[in-house]
Amino acid sequence: AQKITQTQPGMFVQEKEAVTLDCTYDTSDQSYGLFWYKQPSSGEMIFLIYQGSYDEQNATEGRYSLNFQKARKSANLVISASQLGDSAMYFCAMRELNQFYFGTGTSLTVIP
Amino acid sequence: DTGVSQDPRHKITKRGQNVTFRCDPISEHNRLYWYRQTLGQGPEFLTYFQNEAQLEKSRLLSDRFSAERPKGSFSTLEIQRTEQGDSAMYLCASSRTGGREKLFFGSGTQLSVL
Numbered sequence: 001a002q003k004i005t006q007t008q009p010g011m012f013v014q015e016k017e018a019v020t021l022d023c024t025y026d027t028s029d030q031s032y033g034l035f036w037y038k039q040p041s042s043g044e045m046i047f048l049i050y051q052g053s054y055d056e057q058n059a060t061e062g063r064y065s066l067n068f069q070k071a072r073k074s075a076n077l078v079i080s081a082s083q084l085g086d087s088a089m090y091f092c093a094m095r096e097l098n099q100f101y102f103g104t105g106t107s108l109t110v111i112p
Numbered sequence: 113d114t115g116v117s118q119d120p121r122h123k124i125t126k127r128g129q130n131v132t133f134r135c136d137p138i139s140e141h142n143r144l145y146w147y148r149q150t151l152g153q154g155p156e157f158l159t160y161f162q163n164e165a166q167l168e169k170s171r172l173l174s175d176r177f178s179a180e181r182p183k184g185s186f187s188t189l190e191i192q193r194t195e196q197g198d199s200a201m202y203l204c205a206s207s208r209t210g211g212r213e214k215l216f217f218g219s220g221t222q223l224s225v226l
Contacts, residue, residue: 100157
């Protein structure tokens with residue numbers, strides 16, 4: 001079974017609007033971490049946001065927030081007030097023990 | 113904090129040649145990971161080091177691949193007798209062990225095998 005599932009290969013959003021990128025995960029561990037990374041066309045993976053499995057509050061980092069629903073095993077990324085520079089690939093990832101697992105990514109295009 | 117550095121950024125080689133990539137992690141990070149990423153896919157785990165010890169290797173890492181991290185500092189990934197299927201982006205990441213461990217990536221080395 002896939003550890004991380006991202007079901008949206010591509011998404012479009014109007015500039016200044018909010019967008020939600022979906023991520024579900026599969027683990028039987030109680031302790032794990034969830035991450036989102038952004039990969040622009042330049043190729044570098046940029047860390048955006050982190051949610052620990054024991055964190056009771058949803059993580060927020062500026063315009064990024066992580067909608068963590070533990071019972072549903074989902075960790076959706078919400079980007080508010082989209083900007084043209086947000087156009088990139090977005091990867092959801094999970095740390096389980098000493099391993100990091102990545103999804104297949106969602107390509108986000110911000111339309112002016 | 114100068115970030116994770118990878119060299120070279122791009123490598124073009126002919127099938128059958130050997131190639132070596134270098135990764136310099138963030139200085140205070142004790143873990144170093146290598147990933148491979150092909151077009152349209154997420155990063156796939158290859159191997160990781162804690163300090164100088166190589167603790168885990170993926171089944172993806174055939175015997176043509178070898179990685180080292182002498183003295184727990186920089187790391188090298190060597191591919192011998194390259195094949196066209198080795199063409200990919202090779203990403204290095206480093207981290208510091210702890211409850212909220214997260215990966216910091218380099219810019220990657222894009223390998224093209226002709």
